[in-house]
Amino acid sequence: MHNPPLPLTRDLVLIGGGHTHALLLRKWGMNPLPGARVTVINPGPTAPYSGMLPGFVAGHYSRSDLDIDLVRLARFAGARVILGAVEGIDTAQRRVHVPGRPPVAFDVASVNVGITSDMPALPGFADHAVPAKPLGPFAARWSAYLDNTGPASVAVIGGGVAGVELAMAMAHALKTKGRPAQVTLIDNASALTATGPKAAATIRKAMADLGIDVLEGVSIKEITADHVALDDGRQIPAEFVTGAAGARPYSWIQHTGLDLYEGFIRVNGHLQSSDPAIFAAGDCAHLTENPRPKAGVYAVREAPVLFNNLRAALGAGTMQRYVPQKDYLKLISLGDQSALAERLGTSFSGALMWRWKDHIDQSFMNKFCDLPAMATPPLPRARAAGMAETLGDKPMCGGCGAKLGRGALRGALSALPGPLRQDVTALPGDDAALLTTGTARQVMTTDHLRSVTDDPVLMTRIAAVHALGDIWAMGAAPQAATATLILPRMSSDLQERTLSEIMHTASDVMRDAGAEIVGGHSSMGDEMTIGFTVTGLCDKDPITLAGGRPGDVLILTKTIGSGVVMAAEMSGRAEGATVAQAYEMMTQPQGAASRILGEAHAMTDVTGFGLAAHLNGLCKASDCGAVLDLEAVPVMPGAIDLSDAGIQSTLFADNRSIAPELPIDGKAALLFDPQTAGGLLAAVAPEIADKLLEDLRAAGYPAARIGHLTDTPGLNLQS
Template sequence: MNAGLSSREVVLLGVGHTNAHLLRMWRRQPIPDARLTCISNFPVATYSGMLPGVLAGQYPVEQMQIDLVRLCDAAGARLIVGNVTRLDVTQRLVHLDDHPSVPFDVLSIGIGSVPSMKNVEIVGNSLMPIKPMQTFLDRLTGRLECWQEHRSRDELRVVVVGGGAGGVELAFCLPAAIQRIANVLTIQLTLVHNGRSLVPGTLERTSHLVSSELKRRGVEVHLQRMVVHVADDHVSLDDGRTIPADVVIWATGAAPPPLLSQLELPTARDGFLLTRSTLQTTGDAPIFVVGDTGTREDDPTPKAGVYAVRQGPVLWENIHRQLRGKSLQKFRPQRGFLKLLNTGDGRAIGEYKGLSFHTSWAWKLKDWIDRRFMDKFAVR
């Protein structure tokens, strides 16, 4: 593509569930007279829906990765792998620390979220936040190798912090990865969750299926407790109890990435960027905010990949409309949706329309949905 002929600059900051849709559509049908630039902190994007399956040994690592270098190349888009430092909304420039500033006529920000880590004291090296997901397996491997070198017992003690969908899937799927990487015979797994029941937002019966399955596998669950201190060999809870821990996986609810506070765009009470139903920032700039990164204060939707994915077609339409000066389309989040949690044993716990189940066909369905989703981004 000849950048010199392009008069309009479309820029994606972060290529997650929603922005990746735009990149895919661009590959099929680029917007005439425009150039697409993608800015990402990694050359690959990781699909969270498949990370538990990778841990369980159901997929190779590459299966959960979108190769941004190849996809951008195939779409005729420019990829910048770098660190954004700030935004100049008036001049319409994205500033990076190690790259010339990038001008935009339309910008879509979708840098996801990070696990919330408020009021936690951390010493030592046992802590493994789930993000960035691109480096999670390498960090886990490094920690396990270090543990093996200095081990004083055969049992590995693992604490997973966070009992949402991500946390429980990790609790189900992590042991297989640990056994593969470190050949550990005994794993004592504990899950700590600050809510009253696991996987908030699901039916009581679904939460019960999750609890029973964890119990069956010997996972100790602490509800309504917060981890307030992480040390090299234990964590402390807010009631003063300590739990021995060699590895602490942090998979708590979504918090805003620190960069958001540097962008000088309106933020919601939760610290994410405030958006309208059209996905546009409330700051009246030609800037869209998608996926976990945006919060609508009039109608907050949960921070979940399913919503981020469904925003894709609305973003694609609205970027066209923005460039043509037309009024924008609204995103209407669907209330109920199929929920499927990989239990790593060829089954999934799910719920749909009031029914809860833990079956092998639910896993087959999840596998089919996830593979079909990732196929859309493959460059062969």
């Protein structure tokens, strides 16, 4: 008997991708709670590990060494990722607010967003300085400054451990770069108050050896573009200023209505806030029963307790108490590959301590690089012939939205009779039908996609842009749309939440395109599928595949490579940043591009059959051939490397059979990569091609001239 998937009944929302949540997602992947839908919300696809920041600033680590890949981690955990910065929590309605999307509902939530070292009250800081936290913007600004030449001047505000580590790391990096540098550490009281006298003396000597000026007991009046002005009249040269003092919570937390301590979320021994459905961990939380300083070691050790207690809050198990250790090992970088270790007043320093710190940091990061491989359930011993071959070596979808191959579609459709109605015009090869009602010409199409992401909002945007592609490719103006939805089994509350997210998003996308959602149909199944039937109006003859002419220039409006990127994401082999860039391209509407290309002789959208097959269809309908400039074809970042690593979509072989004369090595393999919500491919008169490209790029499209049509049948690559 077939056992259907278990229904989803509760929403767990993780706000922030801090160390605690990262470890929690790893544990969740190895032991998920059936019925719980997990969502992680973070500003970007990665979360930096702050413990390695001084090593990065000093030049010992690359930028990527610091990043925990949340997209890959969430795939492992079976969680959906929402890329955006939270701007508030409505505790009464149980909603999390993220700009640019409907609110995210939760039954249980956890906050692990860290802190910021921004100093908005300090004159000039916002314009001329960068806080050390959050790490991402700081790292980008520091890399750009370090790459400059000539003398350097740097000021670090804050004499705590974080500040002195940064000052020493910057001084070392500038020295290694051969740039004469003035590095100044500024504190309005005394530096290094959190360390013992022996450790402080060692650190002060290390700063002196690096030529760092330490100013204590001074107040800053203003920060300018090239100096820090002190209240006593002194001006400290500083082209690069960072703040590592005054760590404070994000401002949106104060508007949540939760009980706070100096702006931080007060939590009890179970890591629960004043609202028992909302937990908090890491630096953004204040441990009311056992207050502790802000340190990553506590965030790490909170993870197993938070994991247990979130499951308990969702209905499985009982709460545990978190009892923090009274003291912890401090490992402080000293600029070069040397570090100081201190605990309970005893300290040691040198290269051995650095190797120890590096081992601890690398071991932590390896937890997220070396995710355990989850075994695939074996096939039944007794099974019908052909099952293994049909399943193949890739998960269903494999980067193509679970589309059927072109061969199967052609075989099924070829036997259908032509239209008998005079108001239905056959357009062989085009995906949209042309209907005539009185004097009005209307095109109609339908398309649906199996989810390539578990975020209903993102998936709706992708599916809507994908379905609208056929309307835009014919030069029509979108008019109306109906939605067809299949949702996985879930409780009525989750159904309502998910449908609300989908329909609000669908309405936004369609309305932005000029169309209206006029209805739809929904049902339940094993997994989420989103589709749309769309109509469009033509104020002139539609642009079809059949109008291309020899000599026409071929223009492509978007990059290709989404199939291989999505296939890699499904197998946990794509970097989160690569996936995020692919999503951004897939959700870019093509309405403006369609209007710019309104005088095209022939046009199609590049979707599941890949660039080569769609171009082949245009050529056959236009009785032409084509020469492709492979070098000019725009490609998504990371797609070639993933393809070269052997990653392919399940449709690759079928697409390849349509143009077997073309090579499949290197970049050429992406010509057969199925695209989701791909770009428009237009054949245009050569005399207007340059102006069209200029207009497309001005409108934000990565458009390129990728070849031309010829009077010789077949596809060829430019030599």
